[in-house]
Amino acid sequence: MLRALTILTHRQASGKGGSPARLRPVLSPLDDYPIHQIADVMRHVGTSDRNFYDRYYFNCHPSAPDLFLIFGLGQYPNLGTADAFATVHKDGEQVVVRASKELGADRMDTTVGPFHIEVLEGLKRLRFVLEPNEWGLDFDLTFEGSVPATLEERHFMRQNERILIETARLAQTGCWSGTLNLDGTSYDVTPDRWKGTRDRSWGVRPVGEPEPSGIGASKVPGSFFWVYAPLQFDDFSLVTITQEDAEGNRILEQAKRVWTDAKGGGTDYLGRPDIALRFASGTREVVGATMTFANGPTVEVECVLPFALGAGTGYGAEPDWKHGMYQGELVVQGKRYDVRDPVVRASFFSVMDNLARATCDGQTGWGLFEHASFGPHRPSGFDTWEAVAP
16 A cells, blocks of 8 residues: 555656646745745645635824725635735725735735735835726835834634634834825825834634535624734834633733834733723724733723724625635726715624724824624623624
8 A cells, every 4th residue: 555655656746647747836936945834835835724824914094093094915825816905094985906816826926916015124124015006096105113023922713613713923013104195195105104003914714705604504603802902102012912702701812012122122011901992882883992901001092093994805794805715817906985984884894993092101102903893792781793882
């Protein structure tokens, strides 16, 4: 039996015997770097899980509630796809440009249609370009980290015995420079005013076309209650994460203060974060929060511009465009959404990426206050899926 397997493997590698030659690995430029993690070419990841992904996320704002820009790019090696999006909220409208393509063999190719990312200096400077297009949104922006990139706690969840989420993520706050054009108005993006957050995450998380529900069809969906708050101040940034189940039990938590290089660039671990949320009446939309830490300061947060991240970006429940979903060899689209009504924002069934203003230790800062609340969360008074704040 072993001899037969050896002969078969030799035939597959040599191309003898016909079709098995199709199983040969395909090299790409990444294979010339000493970065391999498994005994395979770099375009293949170490799991066959269809949901493996590798993604960039960025946001950008002028330290004021005038507009909020979010954009990202992802690769899905086991689905053979890559996609990218950019979306901006201004005056109650969200404009979206998005693209999807077949991934191909070269994972160093970080272009998707009119989108392109360049890593100018690892963990420090990146450039993201959306070329001019017919939908009124384009930019050429360079991010520079204001604090060192920080690796977050590993995120792990099982559902119905299967691994649902197993991801790693880094986070970093910083400043932007370049140009942004929206509906005929050009913005000069300068690092004194234009701030933002980026993250890089990779691992397993549901992506692509829907899978058969199997045993999940007979189960009540689990709750998801999430806060992610990277906030940037003059001397430091705070990165806070909590995820809880329906009873308020913590699944994931982290709180760090990361100092700027001028202040030494160190990291303080702040212990358990406690977050008291304030909701808009009749919704689950957060308008503010008070964050306290076992070993740290008190932070007051005001959400000044709500952002329905699920509207057209792939993060939401829209059936025709989800992250990793195969759209064809190359597809580029533009969409516009009127999101002035919080009920409309909630209908996209995704996290809300609020632009937030915060105060801490006498400093005023800006950043992202991301929140999601699906299903019961009894500490917030949500006893059913339909419950909202009084």
